[in-house]
Amino acid sequence: MKGNPRQKALQILTSLFQRGKQLRPLLFSAYGDLKQDDRALLKEIVFGVLRKKLYLEWILRGYLKRPERLRPATWFNLLMALYQLEYLSIPDYAVVNEAVLLEKRHGKNPSVVNGVLRNFLRKKTIPPLPEEPIERLSILTSHPAWLIKRWIERYGEEKTREILEINNQEPPLVLRVNILRSSPDRVIKQLKEDGIVAEKTPCSPVGLSVKAYEDFSSITKLIGTVYVQDEAAQLVSYLLNPEPGKRILDACAAPGGKTLHIAELTGDRAEIIAVDQNPLSVRLMEENLRAGKYRSIQIVQSDILKYKPDEPFQMILVDAPCSSLGVIRRNPDVRYRQDEKGLLEFQKKQLEILLHVSGFLKKGGVLLYSVCSLEPEETTEVVKLFLNKKGDSFIIDRRPVSVIPDSMISSEGFFSTVSFIDEMDGFFAVRFKRL
Ligand SMILES: C[S@@+](CC[C@H](N)C(=O)[O-])C[C@H]1O[C@@H](n2cnc3c(N)ncnc32)[C@H](O)[C@@H]1O
DSSP states (O other): OOSOHHHHHHHHHHHHHHHOOOHHHHHHHHHTTOOHHHHHHHHHHHHHHHHHHHHHHHHHHTTOSOGGGSOHHHHHHHHHHHHHHHHSOOOHHHHHHHHHHHHHHHOSOHHHHHHHHHHHHHHOOOOOOOSSHHHHHHHHHTOOHHHHHHHHHHHOHHHHHHHHHHHTSOOOEEEEEOTTTOOHHHHHHHHHHTTOEEEEOSSOTTEEEEEEOSOTHHHHTTBTTEEEOOHHHHHHHHHHOOOTTOEEEETTOTTOHHHHHHHHHTTTOSEEEEEEOOHHHHHHHHHHHHHHTOSSEEEEESOGGGOOOSSOEEEEEEEOOOOOGGGTTTOTTHHHHOOHHHHHHHHHHHHHHHHHHHTTEEEEEEEEEEESOOOGGGTHHHHHHHHHHHTTTEEEOOOOOTTSOGGGBOTTSEEEEOHHHHSSOOEEEEEEEEO
């Protein structure tokens, strides 16, 4: 991707919404040769627009006669400029000039961009918000109304407001220390030498929460020794409770966050088969494997539904593809990608994968199902559907795991973390045991 931070931000936003591309790969490819400050500005604009999109669009519509006529590049250019004017301390004239320049290069309407932004700066008014409470909250917090409605039904209004607020905040940077190569104390010391403050996480014994950092390169230096992974995701591998010598299948493994953690928990002395169908993520997993010098992991690039092992496994992890609605604070675009119909499509896929791999498990073996979503379609309903079919040979294994607080396990044996209680990403997991 070529250009300055604003050009790249515009390309990312149009690629996300016009071409359905994924945010992280776009961001990493856009960073390219940009300097640290420019990377920060690029990320601030992209994440900022995504976190405020519905609100910014509400404002923008108030300044346009025929909003539907604008080309996407012009639309996003204007959202980016409004975001900078409303939330960043960049001088107004610089924001307007940059937006007009950008429009000359990528759009067709520099005079519209100039006119709208100058009009906004003159009036600074925001069109009256709808009276209907959910519509209003949807605009003010930039979350789709259907999601707010279901969360209010599940958590009540107060908690939902908390979730919406957390989803729009910058999440903490959490690392997992590779205990095969270092220890949390050693890494804390190393980071301190670079002026970075990190603290141990409350539950995961290998987690570090980075309190303040200016320059990510001090953390990049530690690749192989640390892995960026939220504490909730770390707890999933503890819930599997893997042991050395076991044959373990990680059915949806890439980019390998949990695979590597499983290898670490077993002292790199298990036999781990890591399957994933996505070639790009598999390549990333291979790089991660090389960086940490793991020996117990074998990567297989395949659709898991077509995969057939030579021998059965003692443990299987299905960290299934899901809506990712539990990790909106890290992936602010997710809220605009999903809808209720989509949740049922994920459910179908999740169940299909679970049923397929359940046939690869030895008697007495453990099957762990996890998703970074708390929506019932992808969590409790999948468990119910799975047990409807396999209830004669699988039960939920409620065995406590020392690292995981009791409060995270329900009476049915469901593990879940929620942002407003646990200060972690939203994860769901359940341990099945084969009889
Ligand atoms: C939630 S991500 C896994 C994250 C990974 N476990 C980690 O901790 O880094 C789900 C993964 O499932 C993979 N996937 C989706 N459908 C699949 C299939 N039919 N066969 C294999 N992998 C699949 C996706 O490519 C994606 O990498």
